[in-house]
Amino acid sequence: MPKHLITLTVNGHPYEIAVEPRWTLLETVREQLGLTGSKEGCGTGDCGACSMILRGPQDERGRLVTSCLMLAPEADGREVLTIEGLARNGALHPVQQAFIDAGGVQCGFCTPGMIMAATALLERNQRPTLDEVREGLAGNLCRCTGYTKIYEAVTTAARRMLEEAR
Numbered sequence: 334m335p336k337h338l339i340t341l342t343v344n345g346h347p348y349e350i351a352v353e354p355r356w357t358l359l360e361t362v363r364e365q366l367g368l369t370g371s372k373e374g375c376g377t378g379d380c381g382a383c384s385m386i387l388r389g390p391q392d393e394r395g396r397l398v399t400s401c402l403m404l405a406p407e408a409d410g411r412e413v414l415t416i417e418g419l420a421r422n423g424a425l426h427p428v429q430q431a432f433i434d435a436g437g438v439q440c441g442f443c444t445p446g447m448i449m450a451a452t453a454l455l456e457r458n459q460r461p462t463l464d465e466v467r468e469g470l471a472g473n474l475c476r477c478t479g480y481t482k483i484y485e486a487v488t489t490a491a492r493r494m495l496e497e498a499r
């Protein structure tokens with residue numbers, strides 16, 4: 334199948350990538366760029382393991398997408414944030430740190446997607462209630478934790494981020 338060139342900025346790095354029209358954003362990022370933090374759980378938009386954040390003029394605050402459902406050409410010209418792009422200067426993002434501290438990680442398969450969903454939520458809403466946290470993570474499935482520690486991690490991250498911003 335003929336490939337065509339798209340441009341993506343992934344975690345701040347610009348790329349030109351030759352893609353087949355049927356390739357998803359997830360497989361392009363994982364297989365062409367070697368960024369394997371985003372996982373393929375279901376491949377049908379149901380588990381959230383592949384979640385990434387897209388930015389651009391139309392999505393100033395970042396839009397959470399299930400990258401298994403998005404074709405790579407649809408992301409042409411966009412900025413993409415994956416789990417690999419969250420840490421800054423060797424320090425984990427507050428959401429990553431809170432997941433560790435709260436024990437919100439067990440097997441870890443859902444964790445990158447959960448953290449991206451939580452990050453997108455906290456960009457939109459700095460003081461989410463527990464119900465809003467549940468709602469913000471409703472598209473992300475976890476088979477291990479029972480969710481309580483994940484919700485605790487998100488509220489902890491929200492509190493710490495507010496304290497840091499003061």
Ligand code: FES
Nearest residue numbers: 374375376381401
């Ligand atoms: S892999 Fe499950 S939603 Fe994308």
Ligand code: FES
Nearest residue numbers: 439440475476477
């Ligand atoms: S920690 Fe195993 S699926 Fe969530």
